[in-house]
Amino acid sequence: MADPAPAPVADAPWPPPPPQEALSCPRCKQKVEVRPEVQTCACGLRFTLRAGPMLDSSLAPPAPDEHTKPIRVKSDGLFLRMAGELSPTFIALGALDPIIGHIQMDATKIAYKAIYTVAIWRRIPIASAISFVLLLLPFEVLSLVLLVSTREPAMLFFTAPMTLLTVWVGWQIFKVQAHWARVVAPKVSLRVRFDRPGRRRVRFHDELLRRCGIAPGPMP
Secondary structure, eight states: OOOOOOOOOOOOOSSOOOOGGGGBOTTTOOBOOOEEEEEEOTTSOEEEEEEOTTTOTTOOOOOOOTTSOOEEEEEEOSSSEEEEEEOSSEEEEEEBOTTTSOSBOOOEEEEGGGOSEEEEEEEOOHHHHHHIIIIIHHHHHHHHHHHHHHOOGGGHHHHHHHHHHHHHHHHIIIIIOEEEEEEEOSSOEEEEEOOSSGGGHHHHHHHHHHHTTOOOOOOO
16 A cells, blocks of 8 residues: 655745844843834834835835945944844845954845845943943033132133033934844844934935835934
């Protein structure tokens, strides 16, 4: 008696269902919906969550232009500096060398067409805030005390620049804050800080959406 024919194997669905992270708040991981506008999670985080090509089949990333220069941003990691990059075909994140901080040692890459969602948000950089409160702010207070106690006009040459620096740094830390992007693919996700250098902040945000085929939108 012949063996029965094996049952046909159903094809795996494509695209595969999105990971839970793709539809979650970047801070508390609570499930949220994809929206084009800025939304506020129950944890208080304001962010945008946009559907990528893997979640919305109507999106078509533009054809890569090899003549387009990559957009690179840098940030401080736990032990090493990190570098994010928007290339013509993918977004990447990797660690920089610990000696001069300019040579990328490795990188994780995600093609734009493989992205489920793009989340954008801001948060106060904790390490920078601690340094501001413990180092820069005490020097500013000391300079003001010396100015008032000595009443020396020459102290203005030290106090005025110190005050301007303190105000500018405090504004950057507590008002502008650190900008983050999270992109989620089938097997990997990246969290890229993109506010350094500051002149590339808006360009990085707009280009990330454009290269994913997503319509322009607000940045939290």
